[in-house]
Amino acid sequence: MPLVPLKHTDPPPSNTTPSAERKLRLVARDLIAHQVLKPHSHPWGQLTYARDGMLHVIADNSTWFVPPLRAIWIPPNMVHEIRTMETAQLRALYTYAGYIPFPIEHCIVLEVSPLLRELIHSVESLDEPGPREDHLVQVILDELVHAETLPMHLAMPRDKRLKSLCESLIAEPSSTLTLEDFAQQVGASARTLSRLFEQDLGLSFGQWRQQMRLTRATSLIASGLPLSRVASELGYTSQSAFSAMFKKTFGKSPSAFYQNK
Missing domain, CATH: 1.10.10.60 (Homeodomain-like)
Structure with missing residues (x-):
């Protein structure tokens, strides 16, 4: 799956929008240090994960510093801003609103287990939808539900x-x-x-x-x-x-x- 070039004003590519048929879509971006994704929102949930590099996320009148091997869950329709504190390999998992893994309306920071890390890598390597993608998505959603949450929330x-x-x-x-x-x-x-x-x-x-x-x-x-x-x-x-x-x-x-x- 090719990396998606980042521009502040660009909306997500239409072919990455999740749906009932394809519940989870992945967008891969390699970002430079101090790059900013300006405040925006979308009708799907988003798991933002950096394979390396530190993220600073601002949403819901709060701030989070998300280190490598952790991820932040952002609920649907929540305005959020993402800043990179250093060069980062960003992986965003867009989740269809009908298959949200968390019954909450606020952001949480999660541990990314070795299994979840490999599952995300596997989804990234897929080019076409099919049974393999469906199976991987189901396991990813299950891993997210059971992931450990971390107290990294700082109210503003x-x-x-x-x-x-x-x-x-x-x-x-x-x-x-x-x-x-x-x-x-x-x-x-x-x-x-x-x-x-x-x-x-x-x-x-x-x-x-x-x-x-x-x-x-x-x-x-x-x-x-x-x-x-x-x-x-x-x-x-x-x-x-x-x-x-x-x-x-x-x-x-x-x-x-x-x-x-």
């Missing part, structure tokens, strides 16, 4: 002042600025910002910053940085402190989380 606020603060922290996760410091920058009191965090995100400022740092860690580790550097980049006092918090959140040490399967 709607309030403009809070959004400016959060985007600043994402850009510089090691920042030690306090809520009082940010209050002077965005024109609101620290008390007001604290209340907005609780109302808009259901988290305190400190809780959101910790979640952001751990979510941001995925891209830094995937880029090959030593864990000591990752801990420093994220503002942790030591590698052990970072590793302990990572394991508490993801259930695995950073090295185990990113080892090839």
Whole structure:
């Protein structure tokens, strides 16, 4: 299956639209670093998976950093934007709305098992529909239903002042600025910002910053940085402190989380 050239304004090729007859279609794209698929939506579900390279996905007023060997499920009709943080081999599985594998209306990040990885590769190599494609699709949908989900969701606020603060922290996760410091920058009191965090995100400022740092860690580790550097980049006092918090959140040490399967 040839790679589909990417242009920001190009709609998906008509021959990749899923249907009741062909429930799942695959689009393969090799993207350069810092490329952006501008906000768009479509009536089918989409599993976005990068065989290598880090993806930054923005949808449903939230952000996700999706590392290699993981994928993000995007429900039908949800406006989403995809950014590549480095060169990436993007594989998008379009799923017909009548065969959605998840009864949810929000995005989730999934583990891509070795079996699922090979199934996606097998579908990519097919040129024509037929019984083999039908069998592969059924196994893929079954694998998706049983895939492990990962807590890599980072909610973003709607309030403009809070959004400016959060985007600043994402850009510089090691920042030690306090809520009082940010209050002077965005024109609101620290008390007001604290209340907005609780109302808009259901988290305190400190809780959101910790979640952001751990979510941001995925891209830094995937880029090959030593864990000591990752801990420093994220503002942790030591590698052990970072590793302990990572394991508490993801259930695995950073090295185990990113080892090839």
